[in-house]
Amino acid sequence: MSEFNHSNVSGGNAPDPDYKWTYEYYDDDEPVSFEGLKAHRYSIVIGFWVGLAVFVIFMFFVLTLLTKTGAPHPEGAEPCKKRVRLTSCVEDFSPPADPDNRPCLHRPLLDSSVSRSLFHCYVNEEQAQEGSRPRAGARVLGAPRGGLVQGPGRGRSGSPEEGGMEVGVTSARQGAAMLGGNQTDHREAMSLSHFNIPNVVNSEHCSTLGADDLLLGEPPIIMEGECHWPHSAHHMMD
Amino acid sequence: MNDVSALPSNHTDCQVVKVPHLVFLVLGMVSLSENLLVVVAVVRNKNLHSPMYMFICSLATFNTISSLSKTWETLMMEFSDVGQLDSRGDSVRRVDDIIDALLCMSFIGCICSFLAIAVDRYVTIFHALRYHNIMTTRRAAAALAGIWALCGVAGAVMVAFCDATVIKIFFIVLFLISLLLILFLYVHMFLLARSHARKIAALPGSAMPHRSLRGALTLTMLFGVFVVCWAPFFLHLLLLMVCVENPYCECYRSLFQLNLVLLMSHAVVDPAIYAFRSAELRNTFRKMLLCSDSPLCYKVKALFH
Numbered sequence: 001m002s003e004f005n006h007s008n009v010s011g012g013n014a015p016d017p018d019y020k021w022t023y024e025y026y027d028d029d030e031p032v033s034f035e036g037l038k039a040h041r042y043s044i045v046i047g048f049w050v051g052l053a054v055f056v057i058f059m060f061f062v063l064t065l066l067t068k069t070g071a072p073h074p075e076g077a078e079p080c081k082k083r084v085r086l087t088s089c090v091e092d093f094s095p096p097a098d099p100d101n102r103p104c105l106h107r108p109l110l111d112s113s114v115s116r117s118l119f120h121c122y123v124n125e126e127q128a129q130e131g132s133r134p135r136a137g138a139r140v141l142g143a144p145r146g147g148l149v150q151g152p153g154r155g156r157s158g159s160p161e162e163g164g165m166e167v168g169v170t171s172a173r174q175g176a177a178m179l180g181g182n183q184t185d186h187r188e189a190m191s192l193s194h195f196n197i198p199n200v201v202n203s204e205h206c207s208t209l210g211a212d213d214l215l216l217g218e219p220p221i222i223m224e225g226e227c228h229w230p231h232s233a234h235h236m237m238d
Numbered sequence: 239m240n241d242v243s244a245l246p247s248n249h250t251d252c253q254v255v256k257v258p259h260l261v262f263l264v265l266g267m268v269s270l271s272e273n274l275l276v277v278v279a280v281v282r283n284k285n286l287h288s289p290m291y292m293f294i295c296s297l298a299t300f301n302t303i304s305s306l307s308k309t310w311e312t313l314m315m316e317f318s319d320v321g322q323l324d325s326r327g328d329s330v331r332r333v334d335d336i337i338d339a340l341l342c343m344s345f346i347g348c349i350c351s352f353l354a355i356a357v358d359r360y361v362t363i364f365h366a367l368r369y370h371n372i373m374t375t376r377r378a379a380a381a382l383a384g385i386w387a388l389c390g391v392a393g394a395v396m397v398a399f400c401d402a403t404v405i406k407i408f409f410i411v412l413f414l415i416s417l418l419l420i421l422f423l424y425v426h427m428f429l430l431a432r433s434h435a436r437k438i439a440a441l442p443g444s445a446m447p448h449r450s451l452r453g454a455l456t457l458t459m460l461f462g463v464f465v466v467c468w469a470p471f472f473l474h475l476l477l478l479m480v481c482v483e484n485p486y487c488e489c490y491r492s493l494f495q496l497n498l499v500l501l502m503s504h505a506v507v508d509p510a511i512y513a514f515r516s517a518e519l520r521n522t523f524r525k526m527l528l529c530s531d532s533p534l535c536y537k538v539k540a541l542f543h
Binding site for chain 1 (some may be wrong): 252255370378428429432451453454457458461462465470471473477485486487489490493
């Protein structure tokens with residue numbers, strides 16, 4: 001064992017003259033005996049890796065099952081819809097107090113029915129006010145996609161750095177498509193109905209709406225009104 | 239990184255598995271170039287100066303530091319093997335300590351950056367309306383400054399008192415806590431996305447959300463890579479404290495260099511699962527690498543046309 005480094009177990013006080021640039025090895029006082037091992041000597045290694053693989057695969061299957069099981073509950077969206085009935089299309093989605101509506105807490109964020117209702121609300125408001133700018137319309141149009149409803153020019157940083165949300169929700173797009181009554185848009189919007197884990201908060205303006213844009217190919221939800229949606233605005237103005 | 243591994247008395251049992259230095263060098267180079275690219279891209283592009291990209295940039299910086307120190311250490315070990323370097327000198331030991339401190343700092347920094355990214359995404363989803371009030375650039379910068387300070391101090395302390403068991407316990411506990419937190423945050427986000435997908439499916443005429451499988455795949459990949467790359471190293475630390483003389487533990491500890499390779503490969507995979515997913519970042523890379531917006535490149539292109 002002389003070729004290996006001897007290191008002080010209790011914390012070296014004096015510099016070791018035999019210090020070598022290598023991984024240090026402790027020299028045990030009693031050499032470990034490999035006699036009479038009951039199991040395979042790499043059993044910890046094998047057990048650890050098998051356990052890790054099982055855990056990861058199990059986690060994957062649990063997550064997959066979570067996505068598949070359970071019937072959709074369209075009526076569950078109604079309480080949320082009623083809760084977000086707006087008069088001015090400006091709302092603060094503060095968390096509801098009662099626990100019954102707690103599932104609603106996050107639904108207004110991404111609920112298509114909610115966004116549709118907001119959309120209708122905004123359209124009504126648009127018609128009510130003459131001289132509303134199309135840009136402002138596009139801005140709020142962009143908002144319901146992420147559930148963020150702010151009146152035009154309300155307290156937003158508005159800088160390109162502030163991000164939208166790439167949660168693959170195309171709810172408002174569907175809403176726009178439905179309002180516009182365009183069949184192809186509707187079908188296209190419906191085909192985009194999947195979700196993903198937000199990998200990025202999309203801060204660019206909506207020029208990069210490709211299928212490869214997102215983690216899972218979802219179009220980003222732009223919460224800030226930096227982007228214009230000309231075709232959606234046309235739908236809105238119809 | 240100097241580490242401790244019990245030496246079996248019988249050389250035929252559980253010999254230490256040695257990984258050639260070339261592997262570490264290649265991994266270090268690849269990881270360094272990738273992460274440096276991410277850092278430069280985030281710094282250069284003004285659009286990427288948002289809290290989320292700041293956290294990703296911080297993760298890439300920690301990965302850069304860790305790959306730099308590991309490559310540096312591998313080079314010095316190579317020189318020492320060849321005989322070019324006097325490994326007994328005092329200055330060499332000091333350099334060795336600095337390398338170890340940097341490695342510890344970058345390990346802790348990586349874990350903290352993962353946590354910060356997970357928290358940022360969590361706030362994005364669950365407090366989306368107030369995201370810009372909660373996660374301002376100033377707060378993100380303050381959080382990053384705190385993380386860096388904590389990691390610097392922790393790295394220095396760990397190397398100064400590396401023989402104390404408390405250090406190893408701290409490391410392991412930190413790892414476990416952040417693992418659980420990250421798992422909780424991501425699963426919560428996943429559940430929300432799943433409930434929304436159901437609602438989309440409830441709409442008339444909507445297609446079956448069969449592509450929601452990819453959400454599960456993404457989450458498994460994110461978390462699975464983290465666990466697979468980091469857990470073996472931490473189990474090594476744990477076994478070092480718990481069972482020093484057990485032959486089974488020794489056989490596990492003999493694979494230390496393989497665990498280190500796994501840890502290094504995580505720095506290689508990290509940009510792929512965090513940074514390269516962003517289209518804006520990819521566009522910045524394309525612009526940088528193909529240099530489509532630099533006046534120098536116009537001259538170069540003019541030369542060839």
